Amino acid sequence: MPYFFGIGLHVFVAIFFAVHAMRNNQGIYWLFILFAFPLLGSVVYFFAIYLPSLRHTRGARVATQAITQFVDPNRALREARANFDRAPTVQHRMRLGEALLDAGDPREALEHFQTAANGPFANDAALLLGLARSQFALGEYTAADATLANLFSVDPRARNQGIPALLYARTLAALSAPGARAAFEQALTCANDVAPRCLFADWLATQPDEADRRRASALYAEIVQDARHWTRLAREHNREWLQRAQTALASGAARS
Structure with a gap:
């Protein structure tokens, strides 16, 4: 047998x-x-x-990046800086700026993106996104809003892409702009992780309307419920948002 x-x-x-x-x-x-x-x-x-x-699938790339980050967390920044020192091209400068952002150094990243923005690549979509990310990380929300408006002007498709759409929503929220709600709703439609749901819930929980706080609680609960079916990779990728959702539900902040 x-x-x-x-x-x-x-x-x-x-x-x-x-x-x-x-x-x-x-x-x-x-x-x-x-x-x-x-x-x-x-x-x-x-x-x-x-x-x-x-090796060419998104899951494999994310897993490889996670392993590399765990084993050698400074590798990407080190390689980006070495490449820029060897050949200070605009592409290498932008890659260094992105590596600095990921490493938690938005100040130096902003310097590189601003320098690159003064040249012929001033309207490059990737450059504008990096510049806006740096400005937002440093609390320069008005500047980030202007940069994102420029990005959406030169590349309208960016409005429907996860990272810029969420960054725009967060920027409007930080500025207490009236379009924040619509921007978060848009970010939800093009999200590839749970960050927009959690951040939208965070914003809703601070609103005076009781209906908004109830929806915030529902969004937190959705995240916790969905997490029961996540793969190990998805759980690791969304760990921060799951913890924030669990904490919010436990404290009852969304219902207070």
């Missing part, structure tokens, strides 16, 4: 890889290899095709 089960398992694995081969336009010869030699063919396909393809 185990013998026949083993044969069946090999065939199922071969079928799985055959489907992968067909969906990814691999050569038809892989089908022959997989079904003529189910065990050996599957092993070869796994290492030759399937495993390398995983």
Whole structure:
């Protein structure tokens, strides 16, 4: 019985890889290899095709970044600074600015983005986003608002992208601008994590309307409920927001 089960398992694995081969336009010869030699063919396909393809998925990239950050947290900044010192191009300056932001140094990051913004790349979308992120991190909300307005002017698609949409909502909230609510709602529609939900809930919890505080509580509860079904990677990525939601629910801040 185990013998026949083993044969069946090999065939199922071969079928799985055959489907992968067909969906990814691999050569038809892989089908022959997989079904003529189910065990050996599957092993070869796994290492030759399937495993390398995983490196290009978003989950694999996030996992790789998380591991790198844990093992060598200063690697990205160190490499970005070395590249800039070797060749101080605008691209290397922008990469250094982003690395400085991720490392928690918005002051130096702002200097690099401002310098880059004075050149021919002044209307580059990535540069404007980095500049706005730096300004927001330093509490320069009016400047961040102006930079984001420029970004949306040169690249209207940025309004529907997660990072700039959320940054815009947070900026309007910090300025107590009337468009903050609509901006948070927009950020929710293009989010790829739970940060917009948690930050919107934080903002709603501070509003005088009881309906807003009830919605804040509901958003916190959604985060906690959804977390029960997260993968380990998703839980690690959203740890801060989950903890904030749990704390808010435990303290009853959203209902007070």
